[in-house]
Amino acid sequence: MKYDQYRAQHLFIGSGVIEAGCKHLIGPRLKQSGMEWTVRGANAIIALRCAILSNRFEDFWEQRLAGTG
Numbered sequence: 573m574k575y576d577q578y579r580a581q582h583l584f585i586g587s588g589v590i591e592a593g594c595k596h597l598i599g600p601r602l603k604q605s606g607m608e609w610t611v612r613g614a615n616a617i618i619a620l621r622c623a624i625l626s627n628r629f630e631d632f633w634e635q636r637l638a639g640t641g
Contacts, residue, residue, distance in 0.1 A: 597621055 578585050601621055602614055609617070623632035 597625060 573585070575585055598618060598621070601617055602609060619632070623629045
């Protein structure tokens, strides 16, 4: 990896930002008491939460209806 170049561009090079994002995005929904998920169901909920929290909910459904998402 070209760490010096990435740092010069103010890009993150550690996993902390990704881990915190996952904790914020996934944990509150998938880790509630008594919940059990299939991989397919968990992936579907994660995709929906990502679409909602990134304000791309309409885009998400348009892609699903078009068969590209």
